Every structure is written in structure tokens, then in C-alpha cells.
Amino acid sequence: MSQRVQSWLLKNTKGLQYLVNERLATRPGLIGRIFKGLEMGKREYSDHTLHRALRVANFMWVSIFRVYAYMRPVGSRFFGAGNGPLNYSGLFVYFFATAMVFARCRFVNARD
DSSP: OOHHHHHHHHHHOHHHHHIIIIIITTSSSHHHHHHHTTOOSOOSSOOOOHHHHHHHHHHHHHHHHHHHHHHOOOHHHHHOOSSSSOOHHHHHHHHHHHHHHHHTSOOSSTTO
């Protein structure tokens, strides 16, 4: 959600904030656990970065597929030998193209 929408919600939903924050989130049991995660208020850390991260991932995937669409590889070269022996060169090119797609995605501190 954008910062503008969040600030509008905080200004115009005082009754709903009181109901969720003071009445429902403080209850014991399942209802309290559900509404504890839905509490409303000013964000303490920063905006959500998920939207921006998904936009970056989308840009990377679209640019990858744009590059490969300009190259226009022919599928029969990869999977051509239907009834014959195993097409080792086609498998190599398929794995090489897959590695090129994954090479565009950078994994830094993948175990975090």
C-alpha cells in the first residue's frame, strides 16, 4: 500500500482502529491472535519493500524474455530427435539457456 493511502486510512478510520487495536487484539484466544496481526497504526520501521522488490523481479524477467525473444531460438533444434538417439547437444543448449536465465538473478546471502 502506498504511503498516501496508509496516511488517509490512519486519519479517517479512528473508530475502526479503536475496535481492532483496543477491543479485538487484546482478547485472549484465537480472535486475539488473529487481530493482533491486523493492528493498525503508524509503521515503526519503514514502508513495505515487497511491492518494489516484485517490480524489480518483474523487470528482470521481462528483460530476460525480451532478449531471448529477439534471438528467436527454434524449438526443434532443442527437442528435435523424437524417435532417434538422445539429443545431447539439444540438452546441453537447453541447460545452457536455463543457466543464462538464472545467471540474471543475483543471490546474495541466500541462507538469510
